[in-house]
Amino acid sequence: MASPQPTSLRGATTPVIILFTLTVLGIFALLAFPISNGLFSAILLQASQRKIGAESSPYDTTLTGWNWLDALLDGFTVFFYDLVDGSRADMSLLMIPFSGSAVGIWILGMIESRRKGNKDRIPAFFTTMASLGQILGLGIVSPLFYALSLIERNSSWRGSDYDVAPEVFYTTPISIVIGMALPWAIAALPAPSVLSINQKVNMVRLWEIFPITTYLVQRALDPLAKRFLGSTRQAGGRGNGAMHRVYGIGLLWSTASYWYFLSMVFSASVLPFIFKPEIAEAWSLGHMCQLRNPFALGSPLPSVSQGQLWFVQWDFWLISVACFVWALAVRLELLEDSARYSKAKIIVGGLMSALILGPVGAAVVLIWRRDTLVHENNHRRKIV
16 A cells, blocks of 8 residues: 655645634524523523522632632523433433534544644644633534644644654543542432532532543552553553544544434434333434524524523534534644545545444544554554
8 A cells, every 4th residue: 555645735725615614603592592582591500599400599709718709600500400400301311412423523622732733733732622612612612622723733744743752642531420420420320319519519510520530530540550551662552452442432432422323312312112211202303403593683582491402512512513523624734645536536435434433423433534544654654
């Protein structure tokens, strides 16, 4: 097989334009629209009444002791609490592909942030981006982050620029489980039957800051993993297998959750009689997959729960599509055959993968294939 040919990302104007367009769309869908229809005001009002969840349960709102800051933070807590409340069938189903895709996105982001060629560059600030996204909306921040990453990455990488410290492939999945998945799983437990309301609220608060906790867990585990792996030679021998495992985990989580979501929506739409009427209606194709027009500013808000669903639907698709566009652009920098044929093959293959595996699953496959080519190319050079 011919060696993969590096190409410059300097001409990657189309992906950048798409990502900036998604950013603008995110500003309308996740900021202007919910402000204009009163969603954010309604959530802040509920928080000011010290009520949370579908049952409007009272809870301890004291966190920092500063009333103005606690009031603002409680608005976020009320919003995130409703995502794992479990009382709404539509939100509960949507959170499955959302959470599964988050695993794939975080695996890609955490690995890219540790590449040698990304040191002190925009991709290295993935945790900062994710933390801002928790406040402003990841559907706004992540497309902008990916666009700026592509603009900054305006020249071809060579050899060691792709290198990642071997321990990163070991600590990344463990960090995601401890920092992201575990708080989410505990926060999703029912209250007050399993957790008290205040315990659930505190777990939701911990889940809100998962970008930071995941980062801190990884940094704490890195020295232990490095010591466990031993010498650089030993680590290098294991690194390739670890790379395949971690990308496999990202692909499994993002794709399995995407397939489950589609299967439930398809079943509820085609075979509604196998579900309770309210479940069939909540999981129908029109309700779960039809995005609300974000430019219809000032549209009446049917309910807070409906407004939250619109928000999360847009957030999910904006984040997922942005990740796919970025991954496709990065994958196109490494061509295996003649430029025109290879680009067309990668683009068509990527789009087909996005339909079958979901946007994030396809993004994982694209970066996985890129890294595999880099390893194969480096191996051939060592032999020669």
